[in-house]
Every structure is written in structure tokens, then in C-alpha cells.
Amino acid sequence: MAYDEGLAQRVRALLQDEADVTEKRMFGGLAFLLAGHMAVAVGEDGLMFRIEPGTGEAQVGGHVREQVMGERVMTGWLHADTCGLATEDQLRAVVDRGKATTRALPPK
Helix, strand or coil, X not given: CCCCHHHHHHHHHHHCCCCCEEEEEECCEEEEEECCXXXXXXXXXXXXXXXXXXXXXXXXXXXXXXXXXXCEEEEEEEEEEHHHHCCHHHHHHHHHHHHHHHHCCCCC
């Protein structure tokens, strides 16, 4: 599976000032890690982003849904469809959410 390179470029631009960001091919897409923890991942049809476990149910709707891999719902992750990331403000909100949640994790 390929990932959306245009969306990956937009995410890179939002994370360019982060000192500890790395990119890694994962799950058929491109993951962005902060201090070794995955914050967001670009796929073919949108962006997977980290959330605080237990808070995702209230966020589902519109272009955001639970992240599913195979038959398993990924706890602590949501998926934003590409069409819901059209503006920089929409993308920034999702990336900032993944970034803030990841920064709150203990160091690896």
C-alpha cells in the first residue's frame, strides 16, 4: 500500500521545528515519531493520530473515525480521512493532537 506523499509533505512542514522527529515506514505508510514514540502516520487515505486512551469516542464523527487495523480497533488512535484535512488548520489540529498526546508519554 502506498501513502499520500503530498499529505506526508504537509505533515513534515508542521513538524520541521521539532528537534527529535524521525520518519519510519510502518503499516504500509509513513510514521512520524517524536522521541521514539509514534505521533501520527500518513496512509493512503488519511492520517492516523494518537489520542489519550478513553477520549476517542467523543471525537468520532465527520471525517474522523476509530482507527482499525485488520479487525482490531486501535485503542488510543483515531483516523482522519484525507478530505477532512484539506486546510492547514484542519491538518494542524490533528497533528497537534497527536503531538501533544505523544509528548505526555514517558520517555523511551
